[in-house]
Amino acid sequence: MDIVKNSFTDDEELKILQDLIAIHSVNDHEMEVALYLQKLLKKHDISAKILRFSETRGDLIAEIGSGKPVLGLSGHMDVVAAGDLSQWKTDPFTLTNIDGKLYGRGTTDMKSGLTAMVIALISIHDHHLLKHGTLRLMASFGEEIGEQGSQLLKNKGYMRDVDALLIGEPTGYQIAIAHKGSMDVRFTSHGIEAHSSRPQNGYNAINPLMKLLIEANRFFNHSSKTNSQLGKLTFSTTIFNGGDQVNSIPALAQAEANIRTIPEFNNAEVEKNLKEMIAKQNKAGAKVDLDVYMSEPSIETNGQSKFIKLAQKIGAEFVGKAIPTFALNPVTDASNLIIDKGPDFPLAIFGPGNDTPHQVNEYVDQEMYLKFIDIYIALFTAYLNN
């Protein structure tokens, strides 16, 4: 293995991560992360552009090199809320090293991956390691809720000429090439209030909603459609509210569900099926409406590209064991970024971290974080210079 040329010492790499963890970019305030990175890049003569979405939110784009091929790097700048502070053994916004584990909100998901990509980009630039090709960093806001940041990047054309995409979400030493889609839907059932001694004078909003949910549960969760990498679609009712007085027929009931979709049973089909089930209830006298307020498609690539093979080879050299491909459970910005690319598109979701995202005591192994910087520098240059 070649000695990787890196512009930073381990301590400097830890300091940058520490600075980013200290920024409370909990589904907002990503602008502070973007401004920090813009300043850091500027110190190394790399200009970065901020796509402003609001006062406090925006995407950051930085590019080195020129021409083809174009390797896209994607990472989100937001984190989820810290949760129950009393359950944390450290302050979630102070990077804390305990026995080689770096604790903090966003250490795994995914400020370590984002920082590793930025450090790799700077090091490649400083040492003139690119013979040709373009390395484009696209740091997004709002990945954890709504994925508006990646939507904006896609709409502004930043993915148009991208030949391969690496997303630094936490996978550890394995590469995700597929994930399910996700939909959040709300059902609102309108009834007519009446005293429960005379229910015939009203219309119970809960009843059709219950029937609908039972039917949806049975229909979606017993479908025979399956995907070889992702398995089956899942439908989960996650919120149910209705009525406010024990002796009143309720005029309003609401339920929400989250559906995890697969290419064989996609978001559009789910919506169509839900509308049919609702129409059936409404024909029988109910008044239920549907609001699909979040819909991200599933992503499936075949992992057969040169880029994936190269990532597996270089990863294995650094780690000393084989790097397998797999399908990830959660949705990523890939849902927006590669929505119009086919199954041959080279997508690698490959970044430092473990299975502690969205939990208290989230951490990343210090060694893994530092190693990913070297893997990235070697991988990005090998792919682009090839």
Ligand SMILES: [Zn+2]
């Ligand atoms: Zn993430």
